[in-house]
Amino acid sequence: MKTLYTTLKYSAVTLWSMFVIAPFLWAISTSFKDFNSVTSGVSYIPWLQFEPSFEGWKVLTKPASEGGINIVEPYFNSIFVTLISSLISIILGTLAAYALSRFTFKAGFVKNSDITFFFISQRIMPPIVLSIPFFLMLGYLSLLDTLMGLVMVYIVLLMPIAVWIMVDFFNKVPREIDETALIDGCNPYQAFYKVVLPNSIPGLIVAGMFCIIFGWIDFFFAFILTFTEVQLLPVAIVALNSSITPWWSLSAAALVSVAPLIVVAFIVERYLSKGNLSGAIK
Amino acid sequence: MNFKHKFVFLMPGLLVLLGILIFPIIFTVRLSFSGWDSFNPGLDFIGIENYIRLFTDDKRFWESFLRLGFLSITTVFLQYIIGFGLALLVWKEIKFKRFFRVLFLIPMMTTPVIMTVIWRTFFHESLGPVNDFFSLFGMAPPWLSHEVLALVTVMIVEVWQWTPFMFLLMLAGLLSLPKEPFLAAAIDGASSIRKFIYVTFPLMAPISIGAIIIRLIEASKIMDTIFVLTSGGPGTSTETSSFYIFIKGLREFQIGYSATLSFTYLIIMIISLTFIAKFLTKIFMKGDAE
Numbered sequence: 270m271k272t273l274y275t276t277l278k279y280s281a282v283t284l285w286s287m288f289v290i291a292p293f294l295w296a297i298s299t300s301f302k303d304f305n306s307v308t309s310g311v312s313y314i315p316w317l318q319f320e321p322s323f324e325g326w327k328v329l330t331k332p333a334s335e336g337g338i339n340i341v342e343p344y345f346n347s348i349f350v351t352l353i354s355s356l357i358s359i360i361l362g363t364l365a366a367y368a369l370s371r372f373t374f375k376a377g378f379v380k381n382s383d384i385t386f387f388f389i390s391q392r393i394m395p396p397i398v399l400s401i402p403f404f405l406m407l408g409y410l411s412l413l414d415t416l417m418g419l420v421m422v423y424i425v426l427l428m429p430i431a432v433w434i435m436v437d438f439f440n441k442v443p444r445e446i447d448e449t450a451l452i453d454g455c456n457p458y459q460a461f462y463k464v465v466l467p468n469s470i471p472g473l474i475v476a477g478m479f480c481i482i483f484g485w486i487d488f489f490f491a492f493i494l495t496f497t498e499v500q501l502l503p504v505a506i507v508a509l510n511s512s513i514t515p516w517w518s519l520s521a522a523a524l525v526s527v528a529p530l531i532v533v534a535f536i537v538e539r540y541l542s543k544g545n546l547s548g549a550i551k
Numbered sequence: 552m553n554f555k556h557k558f559v560f561l562m563p564g565l566l567v568l569l570g571i572l573i574f575p576i577i578f579t580v581r582l583s584f585s586g587w588d589s590f591n592p593g594l595d596f597i598g599i600e601n602y603i604r605l606f607t608d609d610k611r612f613w614e615s616f617l618r619l620g621f622l623s624i625t626t627v628f629l630q631y632i633i634g635f636g637l638a639l640l641v642w643k644e645i646k647f648k649r650f651f652r653v654l655f656l657i658p659m660m661t662t663p664v665i666m667t668v669i670w671r672t673f674f675h676e677s678l679g680p681v682n683d684f685f686s687l688f689g690m691a692p693p694w695l696s697h698e699v700l701a702l703v704t705v706m707i708v709e710v711w712q713w714t715p716f717m718f719l720l721m722l723a724g725l726l727s728l729p730k731e732p733f734l735a736a737a738i739d740g741a742s743s744i745r746k747f748i749y750v751t752f753p754l755m756a757p758i759s760i761g762a763i764i765i766r767l768i769e770a771s772k773i774m775d776t777i778f779v780l781t782s783g784g785p786g787t788s789t790e791t792s793s794f795y796i797f798i799k800g801l802r803e804f805q806i807g808y809s810a811t812l813s814f815t816y817l818i819i820m821i822i823s824l825t826f827i828a829k830f831l832t833k834i835f836m837k838g839d840a841e
Contacts, residue, residue: 282640285633286654288711295680296669311683357567365564372557384561388568393820395772395793398813401800402575402582425571428564457556488664488775493801503664507779516672523665530660538653541723 300325300520307516325517329525340522343505347485350416350501354423355480359473362431367461370439371447388432391425396489399425407494414498422490427480434479438472474540478533485530502526582810589804601811611787612795612812616819619791622702623770626709631763633710634717642725652722659715667779670708671695698788701781705789708776713769717762724758756835764828771820792816
């Protein structure tokens with residue numbers, strides 16, 4: 270009975286691991302192929318089944334004028350937009366979440382929970398609903414095809430996440446902490462900055478992590494709101510997905526682009542195992 | 552607490568969000584009453600004509616909406632079962648625990664469109680490894696060009712991409728559970744199955760509801776994956792609401808009508824998510840109420 274259970278457990282975990290890894294292995298193998306080895310049938314192992322070629326990787330750093338696909342610039346654009354918009358969202362979102370968790374607001378029938386819902390409900394809106402008005406609005410502000418325009422749009426995307434996580438988190442930070450600080454003569458801002466914030470690091474990390482993930486993986490807004498001047502990574506890579514797809518450079522580019530966030534997976538796991546995150550995610 | 556301070560905390564965020572969103576929202580509502588299209592660009596006023604068209608003469612929208620409902624409920628359900636199962640498996644003693652935990656988180660960290668581009672080659676009818684495997688049995692399923700199979704492919708990709716999210720929330724939940732109920736159950740000599748039914752599951756109920764609702768919200772926006780994988784096809788067999796609105800608005804430039812679709816869609820989503828939240832609370836919390 271016990272051994273049967275253990276066998277089942279390990280087979281389930283192994284099976285799922287294989288499913289998780291499969292597309293990555295395939296992408297790694299494909300990135301070393303060229304036109305002939307892709308079209309001559311399905312093969313997996315370089316040297317054994319096909320002659321490896323490094324064309325797919327080389328092409329990534331060449332400028333477009335030499336037939337390359339320059340993903341270096343989109344890469345930095347993506348990093349910039351993600352980090353700036355996450356930072357702004359977290360600062361504004363944390364402040365708002367603190368207010369919603371500690372003070373009572375009342376204006377007619379609008380209460381705290383309604384304001385919180387207003388923040389979070391922005392996530393319900395599919396990107397497509399906002400994309401046309403945003404297109405016209407950014408055009409009017411001449412922010413179309415600029416990094417600033419994208420940052421603005423991404424704040425709408427990310428702030429709800431920050432508010433959602435931080436409201437939950439602050440609700441669990443005991444009120445006595447700030448009350449003690451106030452009695453000790455802090456003003457509310459000092460109490461927040463010196464006492465509450467240092468106690469909220471795990472929450473901030475989770476919020477930051479989710480903001481970075483959801484900022485980094487967005488495709489649609491970048492697709493609609495930028496054209497030639499500014500390109501984000503997902504758009505640059507999907508642009509390769511034309512009728513004659515260069516599978517090899519596509520795979521290489523995809524692998525390069527998913528790499529940075531895999532680091533995030535390690536960070537998350539570290540915090541999970543130390544038990545710091547468990548309080549922060551409800 | 553002083554009246555002034557609370558607004559200093561709340562207002563920056565609220566004003567920025569409102570400032571960015573107020574125009575798009577009002578404009579969408581206004582646009583939904585106009586006949587703006589490529590022949591007739593401009594904000595005219597045609598009353599509720601668009602809404603009449605939507606409710607009487609647009610089967611395709613309602614079909615795409617039902618398909619979205621089916622797709623998101625099924626995939627979220629699968630993600631919940633698998634994610635919860637995996638979390639339970641790596642919760643306690645297992646070899647290479649930390650390795651599996653990291654591995655199970657990874658798909659969530661990858662960009663859906665980019666991975667979908669890879670999946671497209673993965674499911675390629677003649678050059679992909681999936682059909683290489685099926686060819687051993689003399690089969691070649693047309694993954695992306697068959698109505699049902701295309702939907703299945705989209706679901707596989709969605710489950711791959713987002714099960715980690717469920718896994719993360721459920722594992723974090725499991726790790727934060729109090730120890731006492733488990734000790735009590737152990738003293739009573741409860742079997743592991745009974746322990747799960749009477750202790751773990753009820754304790755996880757609030758987290759489960761939260762996780763399912765969040766995933767439903769996110770899943771209902773599915774768009775990137777379909778855009779790259781099938782472009783809604785073959786025919787309209789994998790078209791979801793977002794994708795249909797995209798086609799109407801940005802492919803056919805019926806901007807007024809697509810605003811009508813967007814607005815109607817939002818209202819339905821908010822109402823149905825509220826109902827789903829109530830419904831889930833009812834099932835999951837049954838044990839508590841008694």
